[in-house]
Amino acid sequence: MIKRLMCSIREYRKQSILTPLFVVLEVFMEILIPYLMARLIDNIGDMGYVIKLGAFLIICAALALLFGALAGKFAATASAGFAKNLRFDMFRDVQKFSFANIDKFSTGGIVTRLTTDVTNLQMAYMMIIRIAVRSPITMVCALIMAFSVHAKLSLIYLIIIPVLGFVLYKIMTSAHPVFEKMFHVYDKLNNVIQENLHGIRVVKSYVREHHEEGKFKEQAEDIYKYSVKAEKLLAFNSPSMQICVYATMLVIFWFGAHFIVESGGTELSTGNLTSLFSYTMQILMSLMMFSMVFVMITMARSSAERINELLDTKSSITNKENPIKYIPDGRIYFDHVSFAYPGHSRSLRNINLEIPSGATVGIIGGTGSGKSSLVQLIPRLYDVTEGRVSVGGRDVRNYDIDTLRNGVAMVLQKNVLFAGTIKENMRWGNENATDEEIAAACHAACADEFIDNFPNGYDTYIEQGGANVSGGQRQRLCIARALLKNPKILILDDSTSAVDTKTDAIIREAMQRAIPGATKIIIAQRISSVEHADMIVVMNGGRIDGTGTHAELIKTNAIYREIYESQVKGGGEDE
Ligand SMILES: Nc1ncnc2c1ncn2[C@@H]1O[C@H](COP(=O)(O)OP(=O)(O)O)[C@@H](O)[C@H]1O
Ligand SMILES: [Mg+2]
CATH class of the missing domain: 1.20.1560.10 (ABC transporter type 1, transmembrane domain)
Known part of the structure; x- marks a missing residue:
């Protein structure tokens, strides 16, 4: 000692x-x-x-x-x-x-x-x-x-x-x-x-x-x-x-x-x-x-x-020798994956899921069903307990961590902005981003509409933790920051929950245009956020309860139908 x-x-x-x-x-x-x-x-x-x-x-x-x-x-x-x-x-x-x-x-x-x-x-x-x-x-x-x-x-x-x-x-x-x-x-x-x-x-x-x-x-x-x-x-x-x-x-x-x-x-x-x-x-x-x-x-x-x-305490996640420094594409494959937070019981059990490169995938399920836990395994924020997660056909543990995390942009559920101007925060995503690129990303994330209303525009100072912007504004800035990384895989973990339904739809369309080839994973509470996805995954109690398109799930999956009906009956799509 x-x-x-x-x-x-x-x-x-x-x-x-x-x-x-x-x-x-x-x-x-x-x-x-x-x-x-x-x-x-x-x-x-x-x-x-x-x-x-x-x-x-x-x-x-x-x-x-x-x-x-x-x-x-x-x-x-x-x-x-x-x-x-x-x-x-x-x-x-x-x-x-x-x-x-x-x-x-x-x-x-x-x-x-x-x-x-x-x-x-x-x-x-x-x-x-x-x-x-x-x-x-x-x-x-x-x-x-x-x-x-x-x-x-x-x-x-x-x-x-x-x-x-x-x-x-x-x-x-x-x-x-x-x-x-x-x-x-x-x-x-x-x-x-x-x-x-x-x-x-x-x-x-x-x-x-x-x-x-x-x-x-x-x-x-x-x-x-x-x-x-x-x-x-x-x-x-x-x-x-x-x-x-x-x-x-x-x-x-x-x-x-x-x-x-x-x-x-x-x-x-x-x-x-x-x-x-x-x-x-x-x-x-x-x-x-x-x-x-x-x-x-x-x-x-x-x-x-x-x-x-x-x-x-040695970091529990480290690089292998001679790590791979290039991600070929945005394919994702979960192979018999189980996961438990250290010292806790299992949060995910036997997950098998294949996502083709460039697909848009929606994930839906109750709180605590393991949605966040599932996607955190992709950029290796945590390592699997059993099984294997691969990206671009390779086990994520074989990649260089920086390469992997730069290729997989994740907007965390509890995301934060740092003290500094909007521009500085954006360059967190990509140091070399030009002003035009920043503006384009903010446009895609529907953040430009309120940034342009700030007297100082992109030089507006964001306070520690993003205290001086609203929840919805913060979410949009975080999405823009992730888009700037030009990732192979983009994960939005409940990132539009504080944004109204209309803006939510505009962001999804703009994202399709901004990073067309990227695999997009959208975790959401609202059916409307995921219903147009190529594939929807329904999570329940740490397991996959069903996968399919909106039309398929409505027919085959009881949980999905229940969520859908409660939201439609609830007098609109806003919860
Ligand atoms: N950092 C953590 N440490 C221990 N347990 C956690 C942690 N984060 C989440 N959990 C547990 O894992 C389970 C799944 O959580 P999570 O994936 O966040 O659900 P969701 O995103 O679907 O709401 C929950 O039972 C939760 O209590
Ligand atoms: Mg979550």
Whole structure:
């Protein structure tokens, strides 16, 4: 896990190595300073020596400052760079995800991983290369110095370090689970916010603001509760540290004074005594810092695990070796196909269907009957569980994925536009489309009539998710975008549901003219959308219930007849 995360350090390796180096230099300076101070105090009578030593002290202090600043700078660069690379790696992996992969992680889960979790790791990384290096070295060096100054007095450290260590350990281990819980609630809060903002229009139209506020408040209160609880525990850190520091100093002062007086300064000098105070501070302080790093690292561990889970997920749909890069024609063949969404029961059972190139096929059936699931297999948004889907006479799994998806344009049921102008959105379908081609596609999709009414025409800015166009307008723009790909196969998954019957008919005719040779698959709720198709497929419960032309199905298929009659009796074709 660590190794895989380390891959993201890349060009920041230099800074990552320089940081601990400068930290070590800084520590040496800091250890040297009390020693020099001790010499200075003990030779206070010799003015020349004092000035020389004083100058040296100032240089050491300045160097300590410089090394510290450099270490800080490199640590900041290294950790921020690491986080940047890590985010980029994760984002790139997410882009490669198949639909099945995306189903596994919720959007909220991916967002939290890319934001909070990476930030946690960034902090932990900075602490590791700085403080996790600094604390043990300081402690060891200060202990060596203290023992060399006065071994007997320094025995006190052997008592106080385990004591303080134990107290800090207790505090940290009791605070850690609280922090864990808190992060968990953060996830929930993120999900609540995400869901709410995504569906804010629905929330408003159902006047559910109160209910949503309640949900949010619950999570916010939990976070408050946990963070207060954790901080309350951590508040004991500083006082316990203080008690230990002053207790140690008292002991050293008490016995130290005795030693000085009894030996007349030969066994322990006044200067050395003061240096022991500094070392005490350094030893215990580094112990406390180390315990904090320890907590930070254990907390970052769960973030690292979550990030790793994402990085470890290989796209379930990948290219074969030497994939085919050309689709000969728009023939489609479903050969004993069964399909289940990962972790779910079968959505499609034993589908056998042959569609000749250039045919127009209608698919009709109740909601949940498997219409969308069926067509998603053609551009390999999902892979079949059993059987085989082939396009142009070849198994779709043998094609290069880009080639296949460029050749099979699909207007998804839940389609979206992206923030940007209409033109920019159109060029998503085909980067090289000229203005004329865009206009022609929009004309075929009956989108030009409203685009021409916009003051900015094709430069009209579409807001995120297409918020500023109506449902029917969005559908028409999405169809135009798909037409621009000039595909061999065009699939419209309930793409004209928000368009009136007349426009629906005009679009179908225009499509026939725009891409005459392409195979067209139209999923629809309305019989009128499919009745002129060369072939109509009736879906029911994940199986094909019948195929044929309108006239044939009316005679032979009960479900089709029922849908037809309900729509005719319902007072018109509009549902
Ligand atoms: N992403 C998904 N994960 C799990 N199950 C799904 C998913 N999408 C659809 N299903 C299930 O598959 C079945 C067929 O759905 P779908 O093909 O969307 O039906 P239709 O398009 O005919 O309304 C339904 O029972 C639905 O609950
Ligand atoms: Mg559907």
